[in-house]
Amino acid sequence: MITAQPGILLPIPQHARYLSFALGDVAQIAAALAALRELADGENTVVGFGQSLASALGAKIAGLKSLPQITAPGLSIEAAPEVLWLWLRGDDRGELLHRSRKITCALAPAFTLHDIVDAFKYAEGRDLSGFEDGTENPVGEAAIDAAIVGPDSPLAGSSFVATQRWRHNFDCFEALSQHAKDNAIGRRQCDNEELDDAPTCAHVKRTAQESxxxxxxxxxxxxPWAEGNDGGLLFVAFGHSFDAFEAQLKRMVGREDGVSDALFTFTQPVSGAYYWCPALKDGKLELAPLGVFPDR
Ligand code: HEM
Structure with a gap:
């Protein structure tokens, strides 16, 4: 039976780790992926593969590509290797540490650890700016329609994920009046009400999905993520393709009308990547689209 990786559709956990890997010994990739298939269940450990890995295997995943460069004054975004991405979900940081060590060890020498970001749920699901995040997410069937490739495709059950690490400038944010903060998002921080008269640059005006x-x-x-007194948002968006994310991002940076998102006044993306998250077949990662057949 083909299903999506269940972790994609579940609410965010209390704690998480995002691991990104670079390519190591290419000759060992098939063995490492066979090991990953035993360790990653798609629920507690969600898996994504990037364009560089598909290319190394000579595979073509329709719709998979690299994150387009965003060019805006003052922006400096680190390009991730776009090889392998793991989202470890859990409620115990100790268990997450042990799980990430075990998986990293099993993936060597084919994959080498590039980056780990520790993340957590803040309050009932807020960004570190204090605004509730995820309110306008689709739910139920609408969530599946938005995030998962439909049954008629050879990639049925899989998903495409855009990830971006944003670093907040808390001093700058705290210096804003409450009115300016609410206008930057387009919602009232105190009760999450959407503002009818929000400016065109308000984040929810830029990204209103029906518009x-x-x-x-x-x-x-x-x-949210934090390191010392630094922090921000590990933005993660799943789609049945990258089109919706790209449309939103283009409007955020002002490509449509020259108006850039007010978010940029207090936060900036520092890295980002695109990955394809395969479906599960009978509960295991379906790797056939990559040309890897661990069962044979
Ligand atoms: C630091 C970065 C970001 C922060 C702090 C942030 C925060 C928020 C908040 C507070 C909301 C309102 C509540 C909600 O519906 O979730 C929101 C909505 C939304 N954001 Fe972001 N966001 C960030 C980056 C992005 C990016 C990069 C995109 C896509 C390219 C995006 C897409 C959306 C969408 C689609 C909505 C819902 C809009 C609607 O249909 O009303 N966000 N965001």
Whole structure:
């Protein structure tokens, strides 16, 4: 039976780790992927593969590509290797550490650890700015329609994920009046009410999913991250393709009308990547589209 990786559709966990890997010994990839298939269940450990891995295997995943460069004054975004991405979900940081060590060890020498970001749920699901995040996420069947490739495709049950690490400038944010903060998002922080008279640059005006043609729905599963006194949002959006995310991002950076998202006044993306998250077949990662057949 083909299903989506269940972790994509579940609410965000209390804690998480995002691991990204670079390519190591290419000759060992098939063995490492066979090991990963035993360790990653798609629920507690969600898996995504990037364009560089598909290319190394000579595979073509329709719709998979690299994250387009965003160019805006003052922006400096680190390009991730786009090889392998793991989202470890859990409620115990100790268990997450042990799980990530075990998986990293099993993946060597084919994959080498590039980056780990520890993330967590803040309050009832807020960004570190204090605003509730995820309110307008589609739910139920609409979430599946937005995030998962439909049954008629050879990639049925899989998903495409855009990830971006944003770093907040808390001093700058705290210096804003409450009115300016609410206007930057387009919702009232105190009760999450959407503001009818929000400015055009308000984040929810830039990204209002029904306002695109075609409508641009994604399933956001972002989580706050922190390191020392630094922090921000690990933005994560699952889609049945990258189109909806790209439409939103283009409008955020002002490509449509020259108006850039007010979010940029207090936060900036510092890295980002695209990955394809395969379906599960009978509960195991379906790797056939990559040309890897661990069962044979
Ligand atoms: C630091 C970065 C970001 C922060 C702090 C942030 C925060 C928020 C908040 C507070 C909301 C309102 C509540 C909700 O519906 O979730 C929201 C909505 C939304 N955001 Fe973001 N966001 C960030 C980046 C992005 C990016 C990069 C995209 C896509 C390219 C995006 C897409 C959306 C969408 C689609 C909505 C719902 C809009 C609607 O249909 O009303 N966000 N975001």
């Amino acid at each position: 695109f043609s075609p409508e641009a729905f994604v399933l956001r599963r972002s989580m």
